[in-house]
Amino acid sequence: MLADKHHRTEFASKTESLNEWLRKYSGQNRRGNTAATWVIADHEYRVVAYATLSMTSVDKSDCPPALAKGTPRQVPALLVGRLATDERFEGMGLATQLVLHILTTALELNATAACRAVIVNALNVDAYAWWQRFGFEPLDPADDASLDLYLLTADIAKTLERMVPS
Numbered sequence: 177m178l179a180d181k182h183h184r185t186e187f188a189s190k191t192e193s194l195n196e197w198l199r200k201y202s203g204q205n206r207r208g209n210t211a212a213t214w215v216i217a218d219h220e221y222r223v224v225a226y227a228t229l230s231m232t233s234v235d236k237s238d239c240p241p242a243l244a245k246g247t248p249r250q251v252p253a254l255l256v257g258r259l260a261t262d263e264r265f266e267g268m269g270l271a272t273q274l275v276l277h278i279l280t281t282a283l284e285l286n287a288t289a290a291c292r293a294v295i296v297n298a299l300n301v302d303a304y305a306w307w308q309r310f311g312f313e314p315l316d317p318a319d320d321a322s323l324d325l326y327l328l329t330a331d332i333a334k335t336l337e338r339m340v341p342s
């Protein structure tokens with residue numbers, strides 16, 4: 177979890193808006209209870225990768241059948257708002273570790289408060305393909321322009337089995 181000891185100013189992913197968000201808005205989002213930032217930091221507490229989580233709900237009418245089945249009008253879910261790795265640390269598996277942490281968090285939340293799915297708004301087509309590696313599926317398969325994806329909490333165990341070496 178992001179704490180005062182972590183240095184955010186040098187964080188440099190290839191997406192400037194994500195760097196700026198970490199620098200300027202992560203603290204106020206935490207204080208306002210609108211987004212929690214999880215980080216991986218180096219030995220000097222410099223953030224090298226981060227992800228943000230918030231509670232959300234999706235309107236049942238916007239959900240594909242697998243997500244909507246048997247749910248109330250608002251489907252409870254966990255939202256991954258942002259995910260980024262400093263360019264100097266890309267390809268080391270850091271973002272993958274954050275995603276595995278997020279999926280474990282969704283399982284824990286589901287046990288205590290019910291969380292039917294994890295939702296992601298992918299940044300672009302590349303990021304969309306990246307999330308599909310974890311089993312995320314299109315929220316609206318009919319809309320080619322939509323970059324929203326979901327993974328049922330009930331399917332997380334399968335992803336963890338596949339992605340975590342035993």
Ligand SMILES: CC(C)(COP(=O)(O)OP(=O)(O)OC[C@H]1O[C@@H](n2cnc3c(N)ncnc32)[C@H](O)[C@@H]1OP(=O)(O)O)[C@@H](O)C(=O)NCCC(=O)NCCS
Binds near residue numbers: 260
């Ligand atoms: C996407 C991003 C978070 C990945 O971070 P990372 O720490 O380098 O990721 P990891 O090291 O955990 O994973 C790298 C793996 O993803 C694969 N990968 C990278 N881009 C991919 C893509 N577009 N589609 C499919 N796989 C991809 C790599 O080939 C590598 O695979 P391997 O483990 O089999 O070798 C990082 O590139 C980034 O910050 N990009 C800019 C912001 C962004 O797009 N964020 C996504 C927000 S929705």
